Amino acid sequence: xxxxxxxxxxxxxxxxxxxxxxxxxxxxxxxxxxxxxxxxxxxxxxxxxxxxxxxxxxxxxxxxxxxxxxxxxxxxxxxxxxxxxxxxxxxxxxxxxxxxxxxxxxxxxxxxxxxxxxxxxxxxxxxxxxxxxxxxxxxxxxxxxxxxxxxxxxxxxxxxxxxxxxxxxxxxxxxxxxxxxxxxxxxxxxxxxxxxxxxxxxxxxxxxxxxxxxxxxxxxxxxxxxxxxxxxxxxxxxxxxxxxxxxxxxxxxxxxxxxxxxxxxxxxxxxxxxxxxxxxxxxxxxxxxxxxxxxxxxxxxxxxxxxxxxxxxxxxxxxxxxxxxxxxxxxxxxxxxxxxxxxxxxxxxxxxxxxx
Amino acid sequence: xxxxxxxxxxxxxxxxxxxxxxxxxxxxxxxxxxxxxxxxxxxxxxxxxxxxxxxxxxxxxxxxxxxxxxxxxxxxxxxxxxxxxxxxxxxxxxxxxxxxxxxxxxxxxxxxxxxxxxxxxxxxxxxxxxxxxxxxxxxxxxxxxxxxxxxxxxxxxxxxxxxxxxxxxxxxxxxxxxxxxxxxxxxxxxxxxxxxxxxxxxxxxxxxxxxxxxxxxxxxxxxxxxxxxxxxxxxxxxxxxxxxxxxxxxxxxxxxxxxxxxxxxxxxxxxxxxxxxxxxxxxxxxxxx
Amino acid sequence: xxxxxxxxxxxxxxxxxxxxxxxxxxxxxxxxxxxxxxxxxxxxxxxxxxxxxxxxxxxxxxxxxxxxxxxxxxxxxxxxxxxxxxxxxxxxxxxxxxxxxxxxxxxxxxxxxxxxxxxxxxxxxxxxxxxxxxxxxxxxxxxxxxxxxxxxxxxxxxxxxxxxxxxxxxxxxxxxxxxxxxxxxxxxxxxxxxxxxxxxxxxxxxxxxxxxxxxxxxxxxxxxxxxxxxxxxxxxxxxxxxxxxxxxxxxxxxxxxxxxxxxxxxxxxxxxx
Numbered sequence: 001x002x003x004x005x006x007x008x009x010x011x012x013x014x015x016x017x018x019x020x021x022x023x024x025x026x027x028x029x030x031x032x033x034x035x036x037x038x039x040x041x042x043x044x045x046x047x048x049x050x051x052x053x054x055x056x057x058x059x060x061x062x063x064x065x066x067x068x069x070x071x072x073x074x075x076x077x078x079x080x081x082x083x084x085x086x087x088x089x090x091x092x093x094x095x096x097x098x099x100x101x102x103x104x105x106x107x108x109x110x111x112x113x114x115x116x117x118x119x120x121x122x123x124x125x126x127x128x129x130x131x132x133x134x135x136x137x138x139x140x141x142x143x144x145x146x147x148x149x150x151x152x153x154x155x156x157x158x159x160x161x162x163x164x165x166x167x168x169x170x171x172x173x174x175x176x177x178x179x180x181x182x183x184x185x186x187x188x189x190x191x192x193x194x195x196x197x198x199x200x201x202x203x204x205x206x207x208x209x210x211x212x213x214x215x216x217x218x219x220x221x222x223x224x225x226x227x228x229x230x231x232x233x234x235x236x237x238x239x240x241x242x243x244x245x246x247x248x249x250x251x252x253x254x255x256x257x258x259x260x261x262x263x264x265x266x267x268x269x270x271x272x273x274x275x276x277x278x279x280x281x282x283x284x285x286x287x288x289x290x291x292x293x294x295x296x297x298x299x300x301x302x303x304x305x306x307x308x309x310x311x312x313x314x315x316x317x318x319x320x321x322x323x324x325x326x327x328x329x330x331x332x333x334x335x336x337x338x339x340x341x342x343x344x345x346x347x348x349x350x351x352x353x354x355x356x
Numbered sequence: 357x358x359x360x361x362x363x364x365x366x367x368x369x370x371x372x373x374x375x376x377x378x379x380x381x382x383x384x385x386x387x388x389x390x391x392x393x394x395x396x397x398x399x400x401x402x403x404x405x406x407x408x409x410x411x412x413x414x415x416x417x418x419x420x421x422x423x424x425x426x427x428x429x430x431x432x433x434x435x436x437x438x439x440x441x442x443x444x445x446x447x448x449x450x451x452x453x454x455x456x457x458x459x460x461x462x463x464x465x466x467x468x469x470x471x472x473x474x475x476x477x478x479x480x481x482x483x484x485x486x487x488x489x490x491x492x493x494x495x496x497x498x499x500x501x502x503x504x505x506x507x508x509x510x511x512x513x514x515x516x517x518x519x520x521x522x523x524x525x526x527x528x529x530x531x532x533x534x535x536x537x538x539x540x541x542x543x544x545x546x547x548x549x550x551x552x553x554x555x556x557x558x559x560x561x562x563x564x565x566x567x568x569x570x571x572x573x574x575x576x577x578x579x580x581x582x583x584x585x586x587x588x589x590x591x592x593x594x595x596x597x598x599x600x601x602x603x604x605x606x607x608x609x610x611x612x613x614x615x616x617x618x619x620x621x622x623x624x625x626x627x628x629x630x631x632x633x634x635x636x637x638x639x640x641x642x643x644x645x
Numbered sequence: 646x647x648x649x650x651x652x653x654x655x656x657x658x659x660x661x662x663x664x665x666x667x668x669x670x671x672x673x674x675x676x677x678x679x680x681x682x683x684x685x686x687x688x689x690x691x692x693x694x695x696x697x698x699x700x701x702x703x704x705x706x707x708x709x710x711x712x713x714x715x716x717x718x719x720x721x722x723x724x725x726x727x728x729x730x731x732x733x734x735x736x737x738x739x740x741x742x743x744x745x746x747x748x749x750x751x752x753x754x755x756x757x758x759x760x761x762x763x764x765x766x767x768x769x770x771x772x773x774x775x776x777x778x779x780x781x782x783x784x785x786x787x788x789x790x791x792x793x794x795x796x797x798x799x800x801x802x803x804x805x806x807x808x809x810x811x812x813x814x815x816x817x818x819x820x821x822x823x824x825x826x827x828x829x830x831x832x833x834x835x836x837x838x839x840x841x842x843x844x845x846x847x848x849x850x851x852x853x854x855x856x857x858x859x860x861x862x863x864x865x866x867x868x869x870x871x872x873x874x875x876x877x878x879x880x881x882x883x884x885x886x887x888x889x890x891x892x893x894x895x896x897x898x899x900x901x902x903x904x905x906x907x908x909x910x911x912x913x914x915x916x917x918x
Contacts, residue, residue: 054815074818087816091834101820104830152821366743369824373739376732377795378747381754384792388769389757395772448669451662466670470677472849473893476873480881481679489693521672574760582762585855589877599764606768606860616772619765626761639756 005030005188006051006079006156011060013046013212020046022212024060028156028190033182035191037199038209039235044192047209048158051190052081065155079156080149084164086141088133094120094144095129101152119147122181139170146181156188163198175202196236200224208232225348230355233279240285240323242278243354246270253346259319261297263343267351277352282312282326284348287340289333295343299323301336315342389623396616406612414617423601427621430597433512434580437519441527441576442569444520449528453535464532467525479518479589486514510592518586526575534568535561567637574629582622598622677893684886691883701887708884711872715888718868721783721858722851725790729847732791733798734840738832740799741806755800758793766792767860774861781863789857794850798843805839849896 004027013021021043028034036044049055051062053074061068069077080101088097096103098119102112120126123143133141142162149157162178163171179202182189193199199206200220207217208231215229227233233241244258252268256278265278299315302322313325323342334340399411417423452463470478485492486508493505508514538561546556562569584599598618605615630639683691687698705711740748758766767789774785813835817827833840858868867875873885 052815052819054818073823074815075821075823079819081816081819083812083816085812087812089813089816089831100817100822100830104820104822104826148816148820370739370743370745373735374743374745374748374751375739377736377740377755377799378751380732380791380795381751384770384788385754385757385766388766388773391773391776392765392769444669447662448666451666463666467673469893469897470673472853472896473677473680474853474870474873474889476855476870476877477680477881477885477889478676480873480877481676481683484683484691485675485679487692491694494693521676524669524673578760579762582764584764585874588874599762602764602768603860606771612772615768619768622762622765630756630760639753 003030004028005032005065006190007061007063007066008047008051009061009063011047011050011057011062013043013050013055014058020212021050021057024212024214026207026214026217028188031186031188033179033189033191033202033204035193035199035203035206036209037193037196037206040194042209043212044194044209045160048081048160048190048192051156052079052158053077078154079158080152080154081158081160082142082145082149082162084160084162086133086145086165088141088144088148090133093130093132094125094136097133097144098129098147098151100148105152115151119151122150123147138166139174142166142174143177146178150185150187154187156190157182159189159191161193162191163195164193171198178202200236208235210235226350227279228352230277230279230352233277233350233352238282238324238326239279240282242280242321244276244278246272246274246276246351248272254351255294256351260299260317260321262295263297263349264294264346265349265351266347270351275354277354278349279352280344280349282324283310284344285323285325286343286345287313287315287325287334288343289338289340291341292343294346295341297323297342299340299342301334301338301340303336304330306330315340392616392619393623395612396620398613398616400611400613414611414613417614418617418621423618426596426601427598430581430599433516433519433597434577436516437523437580438527438573438577440520441523442531442572445524445527445572446531446569449531450535452528453532453538460532460536464529467528471525475522476585476589478521479586482514482518482521483509483590510590510594512591512595514590515587515595518590519580519583522583522586523576523580526579527572530571530575531565531568534565534571538564567633570633570637574633578622578626578629581625680886681890684883684890686883686886689882690880691886701883702891705884705887711869711884711888714867714869714872717783717866718852718858718870721786721790721868722848724787725794725851726844726847728787728791729794729798730840730844733795733843733847734802734833734836736795737799737802737806737839738836741803742811755796758796759800763793763854763856764860767857770857771860781861782865785861785863786858786868789861790851790854793854793857794847797850798847801843801846802836802839805836 006026006028008024008026011021011024012019020041024043024047036047038044046055050057051064053069053072053076057070062070064078089100092100095116099112099116102115107115116129117126120129123146125140125143125147128136128140133144136144145162146157159178163174166174175198178189191199191202200223203220205217205219206223208215208223210231216223216227216232218226223232223236227236227239230241233239242256242258242260242263244256244263246254247257247262248255249270249272252266254265254267254270254276256263256265256276263278265280267276270276297317299317299322301313302316303314305312305314307326310326310328311330313327313330315323315325317323325342395406396414397410397412399407399409399413401407418427452460455463484490487493488505488507488509492508493502496502497505542560542564543556546560547553551559581597582599582602584597584603587595587597587600598621602615602618602622605611605618633639683694684701685697685699686694687700688695740752770785770789770792771781773779774781779785813831814827817831818824822830853870854868855870855874858871859874862868862871869888873881876882876885
């Protein structure tokens with residue numbers, strides 16, 4: 001626990017009868033880039049607002065540097081926030097916006113000027129100090145908002161969908177910039193987003209939230225390759241998900257049977273006869289005209305969907321379900337209405353505990 | 357969060373901010389309104405004092421021919437004022453609303469400016485214009501339209517002119533903002549679907565601007581019903597409306613319960629109109645300014 | 646150039662609309678113009694036009710009754726404005742931000758002074774003051790004026806509080822400012838335009854008020870409108886015309902100046918940025 005900077009223990013939050021955060025437990029390490037990812041209404045922003053102090057937890061403990069902060073007002077907490085719509089003060093110049101936290105603390109003028117100039121350097125907006133927020137572009141506003149939040153050297157920076165209002169190109173650019181900034185300053189970032197790509201490219205760890213609960217907390221690659229719940233498998237990237245029954249267990253490789261056929265996948269802690277989900281990414285799916293050992297999954301090629309860089313092939317299975325199979329180029333070995341055998345490397349398919 | 361903290365963070369700021377206005381409204385609006393209802397059920401003593409015995413006397417008095425006539429006359433005058441303000445004001449509001457936003461806000465400003473002059477002096481101007489030896493009578497005499505001056509002063513007609521010119525802006529402003537909010541694409545869609553301009557107006561414009569029209573009705577009808585300055589200035593004590601009668605009960609005549617009962621009548625009429633209004637619009641959306 | 650039938654119709658409609666509007670503006674401005682013209686009339690009572698004079702403008706300042714009542718009105722209007730705008734500003738923020746029991750009730754109460762005829766509220770206040778033995782005078786008039794100015798001020802300001810005002814306040818708290826610092830540095834500047842128009846509205850409502858001032862005045866001093874109403878029987882003298890002419894000119898000129906200064910500030914700012 002020594003290196004954890006923010007700790008949430010059994011934190012819950014209700015608005016009236018509506019419980020938006022349920023028994024949340026998380027330890028955030030010093031210097032980490034942690035992302036809270038989930039669909040809207042999953043409780044991620046509420047979690048952030050509880051850490052910032054804008055909402056009170058209904059129960060549970062929030063600690064920063066091992067100290068409970070429930071009695072601290074937002075202005076007493078050593079965390080700062082970058083708001084969703086920047087929340088720049090419209091009647092103040094860029095300089096005054098960035099220097100606000102120091103001015104409030106009645107720091108001497110020359111110190112404020114020095115620090116603000118350092119921040120302007122950091123965000124590469126020198127020469128813009130006299131502009132009003134209205135005269136800035138979206139990306140510039142974003143950078144001012146970040147500088148304003150960083151000037152007080154917070155222990156933790158909270159970012160609430162900071163790139164949500166930017167267009168795609170600028171968003172990509174700012175993602176890189178933010179990550180660079182975080183590495184350089186070594187500050188802990190707690191980042192809220194609903195954009196999975198953003199989360200996957202920037203984060204050290206991702207907490208995937210759904211209906212107030214953390215479904216999985218892991219590194220981006222673990223989340224992508226080894227989702228532990230059906231929600232995570234479906235939410236991150238594209239997945240083919242089968243429901244079936246375990247009929248054989250060989251170490252970590254399981255043979256699973258369902259109404260479309262028999263398949264193999266990796267998983268541990270499952271028993272023969274157990275009902276499970278199996279998730280397989282479309283890019284790991286393979287197809288052959290001849291049968292493959294261990295697999296008995298047949299289908300008919302229905303469609304080729306051109307998705308820009310990849311081609312998705314949709315194959316109908318005999319139980320009226322379908323499976324997606326994707327390649328960078330169209331597979332010329334077969335054509336529409338061909339009958340094919342489907343298989344994959346069992347290591348690449350994940351067995352997940354069954355949940356309705 | 358412990359209780360002391362919650363008090364400091366939530367209760368104290370809420371009390372400090374919403375407290376004064378709440379207290380003021382309760383002390384100087386709710387209480388007096390309840391008290392006037394209470395007084396209306398009391399009766400008048402011999403010396404004009406209030407006798408604290410429950411009675412319907414004041415309300416029975418309202419049905420006496422003298423008072424009944426005044427009430428009917430007031431309601432009729434207020435209704436005529438309202439109807440005329442709507443008929444005159446709607447096309448005017450429509451004309452302004454169809455101008456570009458910049459121009460429209462200037463035109464609205466132009467309506468407001470005269471209303472920053474003292475309202476009594478504006479009424480007095482009508483009196484000066486229409487008095488026996490005033491410019492209008494002189495003009496009519498000089499041009500040979502009439503032989504002897506017409507007596508406009510202290511007539512119902514002049515009171516009506518005063519009412520309409522005093523109330524017109526309150527009719528125009530709500531209608532203007534509801535017409536202005538009306539999306540142009542709706543009118544275009546209607547025309548596109550084959551409706552004539554007349555049909556579009558009757559089926560689209562009028563129903564959609566109805567909340568604005570009803571705000572206008574409330575903002576013209578209710579004040580017209582209670583006003584006494586116009587009748588005092590232009591009616592010269594000969595034309596009496598409910599407002600004059602109420603005022604007199606608290607002045608020379610000293611019959612508080614009767615004045616209170618008349619006030620309650622106005623409250624009931626107001627309440628009724630507001631109730632109808634809230635059936636199809638929110639009170640917060642009423643354009644009162 | 647060929648003019649289409651539709652264009653012709655539109656032009657025709659535009660012309661009719663303009664004539665109609667000019668007619669209405671004329672009717673609205675006639676009383677003001679007549680008031681101004683008769684302030685130059687060389688006659689003790691304005692029976693008819695009797696030649697040009699400016700004597701009323703000089704005589705005005707020697708008529709102590711008029712000047713006294715004007716000051717009385719101005720003092721009441723200034724006090725009513727300060728009280729109403731203060732209560733209205735914090736009230737608007739409080740009612741918008743905090744949920745509490747009775748909030749809806751207070752919100753509805755606010756519309757009573759706006760909608761119910763003023764005479765009703767005036768006599769209601771009168772009988773309450775009489776009941777508790779509160780002496781009539783400046784205090785009672787002031788309470789009366791505030792009772793209708795507060796709702797107008799509050800509704801005006803509430804309309805200017807935008808939804809994202811909260812995130813600005815949160816940002817300020819987040820950056821270390823306490824609630825009072827946040828109110829002064831962030832909240833107040835962001836609603837300042839609303840506060841200014843509320844102040845203007847309160848002042849004009851108060852200084853032009855007759856009903857409250859009349860009913861709650863007691864026997865001592867009277868406000869200018871009450872004085873005018875009482876002069877009505879014997880005839881309003883042209884010095885009052887002169888006074889109200891000066892007043893409307895002051896208001897209009899200060900509005901124009903205010904606008905001009907604002908525009909100038911905007912321009913200099915734009916060139917800076």
